[in-house]
Amino acid sequence: MIAFLVVGAAALAAAIGVITARSAVHSVLWLIVHLCSLAVLYMTLRAQFLGLVQILIYAGAVMVLFLFVIGLLSAQQGGAPVPRAQLPRQVGFAIFAAVVVAGAVILAALFGAFQAAAPSLPAGFGGVTAFGTVLFSTYLLPFEATAMALLTAIVAVVALGAGHDEPARPAGLPVREAEPEAHASIDVSHAEHRSELAARGGQR
Amino acid sequence: MNILLAAALKVVGVLVFVMANAFMLIWLERKVSGYIQRRYGPLRVGGPAGIYQSAADILKLLAKEDFMPGGADRWLWLLAPVVSMVPAVLVYLVLPIGRTFTLQDLGVGLVFFSSVTSFTLLAIFMAGWGSNNKYSLLGAMRAGAQLFSYEVPLILSTIGVVLIAGSLRLQTIVAAQTQHGWFFFEQIVGFIVFFIASIAELNRTPFDLAEGESEIIAGYHTEYSGMRWAMFMLAEYSNLFTSSALGVALFFGGWHGPWLPGWVWFLLKTYIVVFVGMWIRWTLPRIRIDQLLDLGWKFLLPVSVANILGTALVLMVR
Numbered sequence: 001m002i003a004f005l006v007v008g009a010a011a012l013a014a015a016i017g018v019i020t021a022r023s024a025v026h027s028v029l030w031l032i033v034h035l036c037s038l039a040v041l042y043m044t045l046r047a048q049f050l051g052l053v054q055i056l057i058y059a060g061a062v063m064v065l066f067l068f069v070i071g072l073l074s075a076q077q078g079g080a081p082v083p084r085a086q087l088p089r090q091v092g093f094a095i096f097a098a099v100v101v102a103g104a105v106i107l108a109a110l111f112g113a114f115q116a117a118a119p120s121l122p123a124g125f126g127g128v129t130a131f132g133t134v135l136f137s138t139y140l141l142p143f144e145a146t147a148m149a150l151l152t153a154i155v156a157v158v159a160l161g162a163g164h165d166e167p168a169r170p171a172g173l174p175v176r177e178a179e180p181e182a183h184a185s186i187d188v189s190h191a192e193h194r195s196e197l198a199a200r201g202g203q204r
Numbered sequence: 205m206n207i208l209l210a211a212a213l214k215v216v217g218v219l220v221f222v223m224a225n226a227f228m229l230i231w232l233e234r235k236v237s238g239y240i241q242r243r244y245g246p247l248r249v250g251g252p253a254g255i256y257q258s259a260a261d262i263l264k265l266l267a268k269e270d271f272m273p274g275g276a277d278r279w280l281w282l283l284a285p286v287v288s289m290v291p292a293v294l295v296y297l298v299l300p301i302g303r304t305f306t307l308q309d310l311g312v313g314l315v316f317f318s319s320v321t322s323f324t325l326l327a328i329f330m331a332g333w334g335s336n337n338k339y340s341l342l343g344a345m346r347a348g349a350q351l352f353s354y355e356v357p358l359i360l361s362t363i364g365v366v367l368i369a370g371s372l373r374l375q376t377i378v379a380a381q382t383q384h385g386w387f388f389f390e391q392i393v394g395f396i397v398f399f400i401a402s403i404a405e406l407n408r409t410p411f412d413l414a415e416g417e418s419e420i421i422a423g424y425h426t427e428y429s430g431m432r433w434a435m436f437m438l439a440e441y442s443n444l445f446t447s448s449a450l451g452v453a454l455f456f457g458g459w460h461g462p463w464l465p466g467w468v469w470f471l472l473k474t475y476i477v478v479f480v481g482m483w484i485r486w487t488l489p490r491i492r493i494d495q496l497l498d499l500g501w502k503f504l505l506p507v508s509v510a511n512i513l514g515t516a517l518v519l520m521v522r
Contacts, residue, residue, distance in 0.1 A: 025280070025333055032326065052315045060322030061352070067329050068348045071341065127311045128372050 003044050011037035028066045035059045049131045214307050218296045226441040231258045233482055240486040268430035273335060276427065280334030285428065285435035288327035291320045292439040295446045300374045300458050302466040313374040314366065317450060318359050321405070324443065325351040328414065331436075332424035343423020346493060347414035351405055353500035358401035360508035364394040364515040365454045374450075378458030388455040393511045395455045397504050402447040403481060404500070406440065410488040411496060448477035 014037060017030030035058045042051035135143055234257065238246030249257045272281060298313035300306050310316050325348060332344020365387050366372055369380040381387055388395055404411040415423035425436050452458055452473040459466030461473075491499075 049312050049315065052312055052319045056315065056319035056322060060319055064325055064348060064352060068345070071329070071333065071345050071348070
């Protein structure tokens with residue numbers, strides 16, 4: 001209980017840090033603190049595996065991609081401050097969203113969603129074996145559907161990203177005087193790429 | 205209160221070991237580099253076997269000015285070395301040091317190891333960004349691309365072992381090898397991928413692009429000095445030890461061995477793997493960033509996935 005209160009407070013504080021931080025990098029770092037606190041909360045609920053996967057995937061991988069993109073895109077450290085005029089509207093939206101969520105939680109509590117579950121948990125609850133067994137039997141269909149959705153997203157990103165600009169020389173490599181043969185091969189690959197793009201465009 | 209006392213003892217023990225380990229490994233690294241590359245300095249330095257050099261290093265680092273660059277992102281810059289120590293210390297929790305000796309034998313030990321070590325990249329990014337220096341940021345971005353690319357094959361390469369042992373608990377994996385024989389022989393593909401990927405995760409030559417001194421000074425720790433720099437080094441050598449120890453636990457039977465007690469075998473094997481890592485470091489030149497990413501995504505990743513499929517098929521047929 002004490003652990004829950006402490007970690008819950010940390011999660012809340014970090015969440016406030018995310019929205020009040022002026023620089024995008026600070027926001028992401030606060031978000032990492034928040035996600036790690038959530039992971040600890042999962043662990044206090046005996047969901048060991050879920051907590052670790054939360055750290056591995058969200059704090060370790062997704063957030064690092066966020067940082068990577070911010071590092072590549074925004075050169076200035078201050079970050080763009082929000083124009084004052086927009087603030088009241090945004091605060092209004094935020095309050096509206098908070099009220100909706102709080103209302104949903106209170107309604108759920110009124111209808112008894114938070115009554116204590118079975119007092120004794122099955123042995124090995126939250127471990128890999130129990131987790132995997134449930135995931136690949138009861139919840140196999142949602143699991144596969146999620147996989148399909150993610151795959152679609154990846155293919156879509158590649159298709160969108162490849163269509164926009166000419167394939168360029170990798171940034172950062174010095175432009176060397178290439179041999180004539182090398183030129184020819186590069187040209188061929190460009191042409192191939194273009195025809196490929198055209199073919200794909202036709203399919204679309 | 206007893207739980208707290210035991211936890212405190214464990215933390216102190218791990219910290220003492222981290223210090224002693226770094227002290228010894230830096231000495232070993234100097235000697236290995238000296239013998240491999242015929243460097244005069246490390247072979248002629250004073251004291252028994254040149255041990256005074258390490259003492260002088262520590263004194264220098266303690267006495268050196270701790271200088272923060274102007275325009276640095278204060279908190280990020282200050283916290284980055286501390287954050288780099290956190291994963292380095294935490295992973296000792298699950299190492300199967302002896303037959304009955306693990307600080308905390310988690311059922312998901314391997315996942316714990318992977319998820320905790322992913323924080324190293326965070327520390328590097330905080331240092332690179334917080335320093336407000338273009339070389340630091342370049343180093344951090346390189347480290348980002350590199351660690352992110354090699355984390356995937358690193359995790360996938362261990363899954364073959366997990367499939368055979370049927371557990372993510374490191375003690376169970378080691379115990380399975382006492383019956384079954386070391387997994388190194390069956391999982392040789394997995395081990396090769398694991399070894400390459402773990403050297404890359406450690407940012408050591410030939411994968412030390414994040415601190416390539418001929419290009420970007422020292423990468424993410426360009427602006428650090430004194431004890432803050434030393435914390436990065438402590439973490440690096442501790443990570444070298446722990447990732448070798450993980451390799452030993454997964455592929456070389458951990459504490460398994462005749463005559464000697466388990467923990468001696470464990471340390472012996474681990475330091476042999478560490479030595480091979482140093483051997484590679486002082487033999488091979490640094491590779492380019494495009495070669496690095498090609499190796500990770502186009503070779504190691506397909507090979508490790510094929511290894512999982514092959515292992516699963518063999519286990520199914522058996």
